[in-house]
Amino acid sequence: MEVAETVESVRALVQAARNKGKTIGLVPTMGALHIGHISLIEAAEKKCDFIVVSIFVNPTQFGPGEDFEKYPRPLEADLKICREAGVDVVFAPTVEEMYTSENVTWVNVEKLTESLCGRFRPTHFRGVTTVCAKLFNIVVPDVAFFGQKDAQQAIVIKRMVADLNMPLEIVICPTVRQHDGLAVSSRNKYLTEEQKKDAALIYKSLQRCRKMIEAGITDTRKITTQMRKILSRASLIKIEYVSVVDAETLQSTDRIAGKVLAAVAVKIGPARLIDNILVDSNK
Amino acid sequence: MEVAETVESVRALVQAARNKGKTIGLVPTMGALHIGHISLIEAAEKKCDFIVVSIFVNPTQFGPGEDFEKYPRPLEADLKICREAGVDVVFAPTVEEMYTSENVTWVNVEKLTESLCGRFRPTHFRGVTTVCAKLFNIVVPDVAFFGQKDAQQAIVIKRMVADLNMPLEIVICPTVRQHDGLAVSSRNKYLTEEQKKDAALIYKSLQRCRKMIEAGITDTRKITTQMRKILSRASLIKIEYVSVVDAETLQSTDRIAGKVLAAVAVKIGPARLIDNILVDSNK
Numbered sequence: 001m002e003v004a005e006t007v008e009s010v011r012a013l014v015q016a017a018r019n020k021g022k023t024i025g026l027v028p029t030m031g032a033l034h035i036g037h038i039s040l041i042e043a044a045e046k047k048c049d050f051i052v053v054s055i056f057v058n059p060t061q062f063g064p065g066e067d068f069e070k071y072p073r074p075l076e077a078d079l080k081i082c083r084e085a086g087v088d089v090v091f092a093p094t095v096e097e098m099y100t101s102e103n104v105t106w107v108n109v110e111k112l113t114e115s116l117c118g119r120f121r122p123t124h125f126r127g128v129t130t131v132c133a134k135l136f137n138i139v140v141p142d143v144a145f146f147g148q149k150d151a152q153q154a155i156v157i158k159r160m161v162a163d164l165n166m167p168l169e170i171v172i173c174p175t176v177r178q179h180d181g182l183a184v185s186s187r188n189k190y191l192t193e194e195q196k197k198d199a200a201l202i203y204k205s206l207q208r209c210r211k212m213i214e215a216g217i218t219d220t221r222k223i224t225t226q227m228r229k230i231l232s233r234a235s236l237i238k239i240e241y242v243s244v245v246d247a248e249t250l251q252s253t254d255r256i257a258g259k260v261l262a263a264v265a266v267k268i269g270p271a272r273l274i275d276n277i278l279v280d281s282n283k
Numbered sequence: 284m285e286v287a288e289t290v291e292s293v294r295a296l297v298q299a300a301r302n303k304g305k306t307i308g309l310v311p312t313m314g315a316l317h318i319g320h321i322s323l324i325e326a327a328e329k330k331c332d333f334i335v336v337s338i339f340v341n342p343t344q345f346g347p348g349e350d351f352e353k354y355p356r357p358l359e360a361d362l363k364i365c366r367e368a369g370v371d372v373v374f375a376p377t378v379e380e381m382y383t384s385e386n387v388t389w390v391n392v393e394k395l396t397e398s399l400c401g402r403f404r405p406t407h408f409r410g411v412t413t414v415c416a417k418l419f420n421i422v423v424p425d426v427a428f429f430g431q432k433d434a435q436q437a438i439v440i441k442r443m444v445a446d447l448n449m450p451l452e453i454v455i456c457p458t459v460r461q462h463d464g465l466a467v468s469s470r471n472k473y474l475t476e477e478q479k480k481d482a483a484l485i486y487k488s489l490q491r492c493r494k495m496i497e498a499g500i501t502d503t504r505k506i507t508t509q510m511r512k513i514l515s516r517a518s519l520i521k522i523e524y525v526s527v528v529d530a531e532t533l534q535s536t537d538r539i540a541g542k543v544l545a546a547v548a549v550k551i552g553p554a555r556l557i558d559n560i561l562v563d564s565n566k
Contacts, residue, residue, distance in 0.1 A: 007448060104394045105412075105446035110387045129388075130447070137448040163388035164413070165290060165420040 001082060002089045007138050010091040014052065014139055017088065022049035026141035026168075028132060031055040031092075032072040032186035033081045036176040040145040041085045043173045052139050053082050054091040056098060061127030067270075072189055091139065098134065107133045109156045109163070115250045116152050116263055117274065120240055128153055129160050136161075141168055149175040149183050151261055151276040152250060175275070177203065183275045190271035198234035199273055202264050205230040206277045209244060209262040213279050218256040220244050231266060240265035240272070247278055256281045284365060285372045290421050293374040297335065297422055300371065305332035309424035309451075311415060314338040314375075315355040315469035316364045319459040323428045324368045326456045335422050336365050337374040339381060344410030350553075355472055374422065381417065390416045392439045392446070398533045399435050399546055400557065403523050411436055412443050419444075424451055432458040432466050434544055434559040435533060458558070460486065466558045473554035481517035482556055485547050488513040489560045492527060492545040496562050501539040503527050514549060523548035523555070530561055539564045 004010035014024055025048030027040045037053075044051045055078055062068035075092065082090050106126050112118075113125035136144065146154050154172045161170055176184045181203030182196065191199060205227040212223045224242045231237050245252050247259040263276040287293035297307055308331030310323045320336075327334045338361055345351035358375065365373050389409050395401075396408040419427065429437050437455045444453055459467045464486030465479065474482060488510040495506045507525045514520050528535050530542040546559040 011450075101445075103446050105390065105392045105443050107447070108389050108391055110389070112387060134446075134448045137450055140450060160388050162384075163386050163417075164390070165417045167294075167420055167423060 017050040024141040026144040027053045030057045033078045036184040052089045058131040143169045187271045238267040300333040307424040309427040310336045319467040335372045341414040426452045470554045521550040
């Protein structure tokens with residue numbers, strides 16, 4: 001496995017693979033790799049010949065007061081995970097390598113970034129789309145892999161790729177969960193054992209949503225009220241949003257119809273956690 | 284010469300050329316081709332093996348009340364010019380092919396787009412950078428060629444490519460002028476013979492600027508006052524701006540220093556005309 005720290009070196013490594021006729025898969029990450037990331041790498045290996053994992057804690061997607069400084073950066077452990085998972089190249093640039101001069105160019109996806117997390121993190125998705133555009137232009141992958149856990153991110157990136165005719169395919173992989181349902185996340189490391197137990201309520205609230213929709217309930221407020229009730233069992237959970245929205249437009253609706261995304265964001269202690277499920281109300 | 288009307292077909296033609304080891308040059312245009320465009324095609328042919336000219340009157344770079352509707356679209360004449368110039372592929376998509384659904388993704392270059400034309404056409408450069416990002420992603424050229432006549436556009440696109448790590452080179456080609464100095468432009472077609480004579484004053488004002496700087500004058504206002512005087516010889520010229528700005532940042536300065544861009548935008552009858560020169564005040 002090669003570790004590239006510069007744009008030039010990762011490009012050379014990818015070009016050499018491409019010259020051998022290999023297809024390129026990119027798994028963009030912020031490091032602190034866990035079994036969720038490993039499932040993305042495995043999906044990439046099934047579909048592509050040559051796997052690049054980028055590890056970059058992107059400052060432009062963190063807002064003021066967020067956890068950019070303290071976000072975990074266990075590079076050696078991450079490299080070990082990548083090596084064992086059969087990754088070909090890890091691209092781990094510095095902030096200076098990625099943003100060489102004052103960055104004045106932004107890729108903005110409007111509308112889809114206004115609801116859910118976008119309401120609480122107004123510059124977050126601009127940072128995500130801009131750094132993904134950069135990574136796609138640097139690595140030039142055939143396919144890039146993202147997790148369903150960041151559902152809004154997945155939809156926003158897919159839309160960016162379609163709108164800007166980016167020549168790659170985006171694959172969204174299922175959320176990986178612990179036995180108690182908690183979605184695996186690098187930010188779970190911020191939690192105490194007690195807080196982790198509380199965090200399991202997030203998935204419980206999403207399951208309740210699914211059951212209510214499957215039982216034919218279409219009143220969105222009735223559903224989110226029940227979800228909030230479940231979350232409020234843990235007094236230390238601070239709810240940011242509990243939303244059931246159209247799965248394509250991410251717009252909220254009073255009445256559930258078609259495919260919907262149930263999404264939750266909460267704060268538990270120092271951690272902001274998000275999770276979601278897709279439910280087809282027609283089924 | 285092939286004419287491709289769809290993203291898929293131009294991609295297939297370019298891929299076939301690339302598979303033969305050819306380098307790809309792109310000349311993005313809005314059609315109504317003239318000797319300025321031909322000079323771009325010739326520059327592309329010197330540097331690249333396979334030349335793609337795109338012809339697309341891009342609606343998103345026109346503001347309300349601008350000339351999108353009446354912008355000339357002489358496709359047959361354009362194709363003849365391309366054929367005679369040795370172009371390999373003309374990419375001439377419809378608006379629907381380029382913007383398949385409601386476009387919500389924009390590439391924004393901040394700061395550099397705020398001065399000069401950006402002050403008068405606030406959504407123009409957003410449209411330019413977005414459509415160029417799309418064209419670059421569709422054609423995936425090694426080099427793209429633009430004219431110095433659209434100086435701010437050239438600087439903005441170069442910055443977008445650098446900031447987003449787009450994997451191509453941008454080449455800026457010199458402005459092509461008539462004998463009387465008028466910069467060749469598709470919008471010159473809007474002018475009567477009388478108005479064309481008036482339009483020649485634009486380049487005269489720029490030449491005066493160069494002479495004053497060469498004579499050691501550093502007071503920007505002194506220079507722009509003289510330039511305005513020359514332009515005011517034609518009573519029908521309406522000045523939009525007469526600016527001497529830093530050639531890199533496009534910021535105005537009271538005192539000329541280093542490399543500057545002298546830029547003029549005027550309205551003559553139905554035409555909005557722009558022109559510029561680069562002057563190195565250190566020489």
